Amino acid sequence: MASITLENLAHSYLPNATSEDDFALKEIDHVWEDGQAYALLGASGCGKSTLLNIISGLVTPTRGRVLFDGEDVTSLSTAERNIAQVFQFPVVYDTMTVRQNLAFPLRNRGMEASYIAERVQRIAQMIGLEDALQKKARGLTPDLKQKISLGRGLVREDVNAILFDEPLTVIDPHLKWELRTQLKSLHQEFGYTMIYVTHDQTEALTFADKVVVMHDGRVVQIGTPKELFDTPAHTFVGYFIGSPGMNFIPVSVQGKEAHTNGAVIKLAHDYGTPAGELMLGIRPEFITLAKKGGMQVKINRVQDVGRHKFINVTLFGAELNIVADEGFSMESDMTNVEFDLEKISIFRDDWRIDPVAAHAGGKGTR
Amino acid sequence: MEKPVNQRAWILVIPVLLLVAFSSILPMMTVVNYSFQDTFGENIFFWVGLEWYRELLHSERLWDALGRQMLFSAIILSIEIPLGILVALNMPKKGVWASVCLVLMSLPLLIPYNVVGTIWQIFGRVDIGLLGRLMSDLGISYNYSQNAFDAWVTVVVMDVWHWTSLVALLSYAGLRSIPNAYYQATKIDQASRWSVFRYIELPKMQGVLMIAILLRFMDSFMIYTEPFVLTGGGPGNVTTFLSIDLVKMALGQFDLGPAAAFSLMYYLVILLISYVFYTVMVSIDKSEAKQ
Numbered sequence: 001m002a003s004i005t006l007e008n009l010a011h012s013y014l015p016n017a018t019s020e021d022d023f024a025l026k027e028i029d030h031v032w033e034d035g036q037a038y039a040l041l042g043a044s045g046c047g048k049s050t051l052l053n054i055i056s057g058l059v060t061p062t063r064g065r066v067l068f069d070g071e072d073v074t075s076l077s078t079a080e081r082n083i084a085q086v087f088q089f090p091v092v093y094d095t096m097t098v099r100q101n102l103a104f105p106l107r108n109r110g111m112e113a114s115y116i117a118e119r120v121q122r123i124a125q126m127i128g129l130e131d132a133l134q135k136k137a138r139g140l141t142p143d144l145k146q147k148i149s150l151g152r153g154l155v156r157e158d159v160n161a162i163l164f165d166e167p168l169t170v171i172d173p174h175l176k177w178e179l180r181t182q183l184k185s186l187h188q189e190f191g192y193t194m195i196y197v198t199h200d201q202t203e204a205l206t207f208a209d210k211v212v213v214m215h216d217g218r219v220v221q222i223g224t225p226k227e228l229f230d231t232p233a234h235t236f237v238g239y240f241i242g243s244p245g246m247n248f249i250p251v252s253v254q255g256k257e258a259h260t261n262g263a264v265i266k267l268a269h270d271y272g273t274p275a276g277e278l279m280l281g282i283r284p285e286f287i288t289l290a291k292k293g294g295m296q297v298k299i300n301r302v303q304d305v306g307r308h309k310f311i312n313v314t315l316f317g318a319e320l321n322i323v324a325d326e327g328f329s330m331e332s333d334m335t336n337v338e339f340d341l342e343k344i345s346i347f348r349d350d351w352r353i354d355p356v357a358a359h360a361g362g363k364g365t366r
Numbered sequence: 367m368e369k370p371v372n373q374r375a376w377i378l379v380i381p382v383l384l385l386v387a388f389s390s391i392l393p394m395m396t397v398v399n400y401s402f403q404d405t406f407g408e409n410i411f412f413w414v415g416l417e418w419y420r421e422l423l424h425s426e427r428l429w430d431a432l433g434r435q436m437l438f439s440a441i442i443l444s445i446e447i448p449l450g451i452l453v454a455l456n457m458p459k460k461g462v463w464a465s466v467c468l469v470l471m472s473l474p475l476l477i478p479y480n481v482v483g484t485i486w487q488i489f490g491r492v493d494i495g496l497l498g499r500l501m502s503d504l505g506i507s508y509n510y511s512q513n514a515f516d517a518w519v520t521v522v523v524m525d526v527w528h529w530t531s532l533v534a535l536l537s538y539a540g541l542r543s544i545p546n547a548y549y550q551a552t553k554i555d556q557a558s559r560w561s562v563f564r565y566i567e568l569p570k571m572q573g574v575l576m577i578a579i580l581l582r583f584m585d586s587f588m589i590y591t592e593p594f595v596l597t598g599g600g601p602g603n604v605t606t607f608l609s610i611d612l613v614k615m616a617l618g619q620f621d622l623g624p625a626a627a628f629s630l631m632y633y634l635v636i637l638l639i640s641y642v643f644y645t646v647m648v649s650i651d652k653s654e655a656k657q
Contacts, residue, residue: 058550079556087547093565104565108556152555165547 002069002160002193004032004055009064011050017062025050025061026217032161034069035191037184039208041198043240047217048197052163055195056083068160084153085163089170090145092137098124099133102151109156123155126186143175150183154192161193168203180207201241213237229283230343235350238281244310244321246345247287251280253346261316263295268341269355279347284323286340289313291331294338302330313337400626418627428628430603431611432635435587438521438607442586445526447579450533451571455563457538468538471531483595486524490596511597514604521593521605528592529582536578540571576647580640587636608632 011025020026025047032038032055040048053059055066057078065074073081093101102120111119124130127147132140137148146167153162164183168176184207187194198204204211205225213221213228213236220234221227225241232238238246251258251265254273258265258280265280289299289311297313297320309330311322315337322337324330345352401418403411422428453471458464474482490510492498501508510520544566552562590609593599599606599614606614612632616625 053550056550056554058553078550078553083554085550085554087551089545089547091545091547091551094569095565104557104561105555108558108561149551152551 003034004161004193005065005067005070006030006032006055007065007067009051009054009061009066011047011054011059011061011063013050023062024217025054028064028219030212030219030222032193032195035193036210037187037194037196037208039196039198039204039211040214041201041204041211041240042214044199046214048199048214049165051214052085052165052195052197055161056085056163057081058085082156082158082160083163084150084156084159084161085165086146086149086153086167088166090142090149092140092145092148094136094138096137097133098129098135098137098140098148101137101148102129102133102155105152105156119155119157123151126154126190127151127182142170143172143179146171146179154186159192161195164194164196164198166198167196168198168200176203183207201243205241213240215240231352232281232345233352235279235281235347238283238345238347242283242285244284244323246281246283247318247320248347249280249282249316249318249320251278251346253278253280258346260318263316265295265339265344266341267344267346271346271353272356274346274348274353276348277350279350281345281347281352282320282339282343284310284321286343287320287322288338288340289322289324289328289330289334290336290338291334292336294336296335297337299335397626397629400622401630402623404623414623418624419631422624422627422631427611431606431608434604434606435608438589439583439586441522442525442529443579443582445522446530446533446582447575449526450530450578451537451575453530453534454537454541455567457534459542468535471534474528474531475535477528479591480595482524482528483592486520486527486592487596490520512601514601517597517601517605520596524592524596525586525589529585533578533582536574537571540574541567544570572651580643583643584636584640587639 006028009025009028010023012023014022017023028051040051042048050059054061057066057073057076057080061074065072067073068081078085093104096104099120102123103116106116106119120133121130124133127150129144129147129151132144137145140148150162150167153159168179171179180203183194183196186192196204196207198207205228209224210222211225211228212219213234215234215236221232221237223231223233228237228241232241232246235246235248238248249258249260249265251260253259253267253271256267256270258267258278260280295315297315300312300314300319302312303310307326309324309326309328311324311330313320313322320337347353402413402415404414404417405411457467457471477485489495490498490508492502492509498508498510507513508516510517548566548570549562552566557565588609589607590613593605593607594610594613597605599610609632612625612628615621615628
């Protein structure tokens with residue numbers, strides 16, 4: 001296992017990239033700590049697979065360096081980096097048995113037969129493939145194939161990190177949970193450094209200790225699931241994490257007041273008088289519908305999904321989503337909303353800003 | 367639950383039945399009819415029963431032609447299939463050159479059979495042909511119209527030139543359908559080039575290769591035009607394959623009865639071999655999937 005350092009990393013698929021738009025991956029500086037489980041979360045095409053392929057050595061970055069435990073591996077091949085990678089679609093050697101599949105990387109490295117047999121047995125036990133060892137890989141279900149794919153990575157003892165590129169895409173929903181739990185317990189038991197790429201926030205939040213959110217070729221926030229939820233550093237994080245995502249209202253801010261369409265929303269903290277394009281962000285969970293007080297809204301629709309109610313309202317011309325708990329009973333004269341003031345975030349040009357006063361509750365974000 | 371019965375569906379089948387009847391079944395039945403009769407012209411026929419079949423099965427001429435035919439198909443397949451795969455593996459994967467390659471490769475496939483024959487007929491002529499003249503100037507004895515071996519080499523080379531592209535294009539299509547992740551995984555596993563071919567590319571090409579082999583087998587087994595244009599089946603009988611022999615019998619000698627029996631047996635052999643081949647391939651496929 002190793003810690004992975006990315007230094008001034010940037011990548012463009014164009015041969016001579018000049019402007020920032022040419023880069024699929026914009027400047028990234030980051031250390032992936034040894035033995036941690038990370039999730040790389042972002043919408044399709046945001047550069048997360050590019051980043052993964054740079055780490056595994058399948059793509060050589062245009063700029064910057066990749067270091068494993070402080071050692072420069074930028075020019076090393078994938079095999080020399082000792083990386084295991086599980087792909088979106090299960091990659092197995094169809095004509096081989098499960099046993100031969102697992103033994104393949106070791107055989108290619110010229111290991112002794114007795115060592116290979118023992119190692120394959122151990123790994124099969126670890127990932128629960130013992131019963132399938134004699135079977136041909138071709139006829140197996142996708143989840144077992146993904147396990148083989150994972151096993152081929154784990155079978156090498158010197159593996160530095162395990163990378164997952166949306167590994168559960170083709171797995172049946174009821175097996176996804178099981179496989180993810182198994183990955184998590186593998187991580188806890190053996191302490192592999194794991195990087196897990198996904199566009200599914202549930203997957204990311206349940207799998208990882210730290211979630212790295214990417215947007216438009218850039219890492220916008222790295223944090224625990226709770227940090228991402230409570231203090232999103234970028235409007236994208238607010239919008240992407242949570243279901244439904246954060247509500248945004250364009251505002252102008254003066255001290256402890258936010259102005260929008262002539263109305264005033266009180267803030268818990270003093271933000272001074274920031275310039276630029278400002279947005280007030282509040283999660284649907286922190287808005288409550290009430291009979292009076294707060295601000296008056298127009299209710300558009302209510303969806304009852306069992307454990308929650310999703311309520312869509314219009315406030316000052318902007319649509320807001322509200323999530324109310326199961327116990328909440330809706331009444332026809334509930335026409336006002338109240339914001340949980342502590343949970344309001346202010347964004348300037350899409351980035352979260354902190355209140356000016358030192359005693360402010362909003363934490364630093366990066 | 368009982369299904370509703372509706373006989374009107376037959377009406378929808380009738381057009382196809384008619385089409386197949388007039389295009390295949392009726393002409394074939396005429397051939398069957400001929401094969402049991404003898405004629406001396408003027409539309410007078412005599413019933414001879416299985417006479418023609420018996421005669422043909424004991425005729426050396428048919429067995430010799432069949433032997434030559436089998437040998438030809440075997441040579442063709444053992445050259446074109448590996449060569450086609452090799453070409454496909456080395457074709458550019460994308461970009462302008464991939465398109466250029468594809469166009470160049472499909473050119474031979476678009477040339478009519480008898481033109482291919484004519485091209486090689488002229489190309490190999492010792493007096494005016496580029497190849498034939500060059501060979502004789504170099505002191506290599508090459509004469510397809512007199513030497514049996516040279517005739518065979520020319521027919522084989524001609525077919526390889528004409529049809530390897532088909533195998534290559536099919537293999538190329540098979541190769542292109544392999545997701546990139548497979549190649550990336552093999553890199554991670556440190557697999558050798560041979561392993562990549564043996565465990566990734568070949569299994570993934572299995573389906574298209576089966577079609578390629580089947581097509582090339584059937585087509586080479588029925589080859590007529592090229593050797594006919596080149597030497598008319600000669601020198602002597604050395605390139606007289608089944609089709610050429612059949613035409614000689616039917617149109618040259620006007621032995622309609624034996625020729626009809628010949629074509630039916632010819633047809634059955636192709637059908638049988640193709641069926642066996644197909645069944646074996648499919649059952650291999652199935653048993654592998656089951657394990």
